[in-house]
Amino acid sequence: MEIALELIESMLVKFRSEKKWSLQAIEQLSEEDITSSPTPESNSIANLVAHIRGAVHSRIETIHLNIPDTRDRDKEFEKGLKMSKEQAITKIRDSFDILIEYLEHLKSSPELLMSQPFLNLPPLTYSQVNNETTALNLIMAMFREVHFHAGQIIYAAKIRKGQLVWNYN
Template sequence: MDIAMELIDSMLVKFKSEGKWTLQAIAQLSEEDITWSPNAESNSIANLVAHIHGCVHSRIETIFFDIPDTRDRDQEFERGLQMSKEEAYDRIKKAFDTIIQYLEHLRSKPELVMSQPFLNRPPLTYSQVNNETTVLNLMIAMVREVHYHTGQIIYAAKVRKGQLEWQYD
């Protein structure tokens, strides 16, 4: 197996697992837990879900579905952001489904891993990558970004609920 396929397969395993645990955590919470924040400077689960969804939109949906970037990053971090438990669950599920769908697309076309999909697009906003980035660099950045914020979601869920119940399959 070549290195591109190994990386894609590793990322697929990572994102499928991360999505599973995040969805299980959110499913165990109350409506109030979704918008709770430990203090005025901390993000709620609603903020973190909105942010992950925004990252997926601006970094993956724009290239995979060829749609304009309509992300409002500042809104993702508004204090008191309202989001129902169902909306949080659906938005994080959609984000992970999109990431997995894109990785499966890359699996069928591994030559795209070194492509530069943003070269002929408007300048990227709110991104740790620039228009010259490769798909590989973009996806590595997504692994870091998503893992960091799903860890925060699971930690906040544990703070609110205490012991979480996990389903292993």
């Protein structure tokens, strides 16, 4: 199980880092920056935040916290999605906190990495994983998804603000 623990610990470091940078970027934005899209075809930061929150809800909260899946993925990408800066901060913080909590759970029981948490649940929708996926595959898919969209949030924030100020501590 040593490799499993190393993997989980590495993922915890990465998710904590993504949380820090995402929050720092959003905190430097105005209310208008949150809902503005870099181009007419692009997603706003509000869309990206809503999408991350939706993915965490449908893929992690449903299995880890036994919360029914109520995700409306199409709404996450609506043009002109309204979201305050405070809502964006709360949604990003909650998303990362849930991911980190799930990883801490796996760290305390690393044998669960090979479990199939969705096996006896209704068919998954809007997911890159299926009901036979393992917890390991799920967390790897979530890392890819969250990392990709957190990068988009930071890039969109840089487009809006030019230079961002980073706290490296």
